[in-house]
Amino acid sequence: MVGINEEDFKKLESSGIDIEGEKEEEENRLYEAYFNVIDLLKKYCDLNDEDYPIVATWIIGTYFHSEFESYPYLFLNAMKGSGKTRTLKLITDLSHNGEILLQPTEAVLFRTTGTLGIDEAEGITRKGMENLRELLNGCYKKGTKVKRMKQKKSLDGGMEQVVEEFNIYRPLALANINGMEDVLGDRCINVILERSSNPGIVKLAEIWNREKIFIDTKKMLNQCSLCSVVVGAKAYAEWNNYILHNYILHTNYTNDINYIELFRSLNLMDLTGREVELCLPLMLIASEISPEVYKKLHYSIKNYMIERKQEQFNDSMDIMLIDMVSQELEERWLFIKDIVNKYLEFTQKENKDDEINSKWMGRALKRLKLIKEKKRLAGGVQIKLDIPKAQEKIKQFK
Secondary structure (H helix, E strand, O other): OOOOOHHHHHHHHHHOOOHHHHHHHHHHHHHHHHHHHHHHHHHHOOOOOOHHHHHHHHHHHOOOHHHOOEOOEEEEEEOOOOOHHHHHHHHHHHOOOOEEEOOOOHHHHHHOOOOEEEOOHHHHHOOOOHHHHHHHHHOOEOOOEEEEEEEEEOOOOOEEEEEEEEEOOOOEEEEEOOOOOHHHHOOEEEEEEOOOOOHHHHOOOOOHHHOHHHHHHHHHHHHHHHOOOOOHHHHHHHHHHHHHHHHHOOOOOOOOHHHHHHHHHHHHOOOOHHHHHHHHHHHHHHHHHOHHHHHHHHHHHHHHHHHHHHHHHHHOHHHHHHHHHHOOOOOOEEEHHHHHHHHHHHHOOOOHHHOOOHHHHHHHHHHOOOEEEEEEEOOEEEEEEOHHHHHHHHHHOO
């Protein structure tokens, strides 16, 4: 279990407060609140078993999100009639200062606080919503700010323009039918909803906010947020030290026994930087609740990340290009137009509007640093592919 840091301990110790008693009481509240959230989700929503620990931990984390350097978005992807709006509403109602908006404007996004649920999120990708998309892309990371000019009375009675600053870091849950575009989707943990055939769930009226379990749970979580036990800043510093010792200094790192098992299990998932950003807050929260909850979340997150990597592998044209080059048998001079044909054959991809052409291929190979040598001939550009580099790169995705 993660504890409070030494400086906090000294302050509390001198005040005469029963530190261990307060900490134990809060852990008990978190534990009870977690299973209450699970019960409410199971009563009103029909999710996959592995999704309940992720969603419940995410909801609890909204009460502590300011302690983390980033906080993942939760994305509900569902076909029509699968209960995405109901699920999103329950999630935001249980979350810290949660509310749902259908089409939030740029100004509403940075002038409000708390957990925001965006339903029918397909509208984010429409033309004219570029500024909103840029803001949403930054809301998941602490320290992201927006500045706007505001007119204000000056001391001499006139008007002047002053800078107004807004912190846009906040928990965000989104739901739609069509899926999420790549940049925003990369900041999300996805939950796939299927149409439920359980009449005991789908026929229920949405009156959870009148139930005692809901009211008690909100009260417990609000009490926990007032005296947080999660120490995010310390955990990030310890994680960096753990990585430094294991990958640069090649020594075992055991300085903080509270985090070491969490770090080992997270490291074994072989995640990238962005994936660590998404997972670490949830895993820290679960470790605060109980070893049992942490084990369940770890299992769910691990399986989710395996599926995520597979989807990225299948969907990304760059990854497929790396894969194709890694399977080349020998280095030889090839015309770029021939590489295009090999790629289309390898991916069995329909080349709509000639989007995969020599220009795209040349840029992609240059961007991925897979060109070993290059020469221009009368028949076009020829290159030698860097097969060893492709073989090394593809290990990140398989």
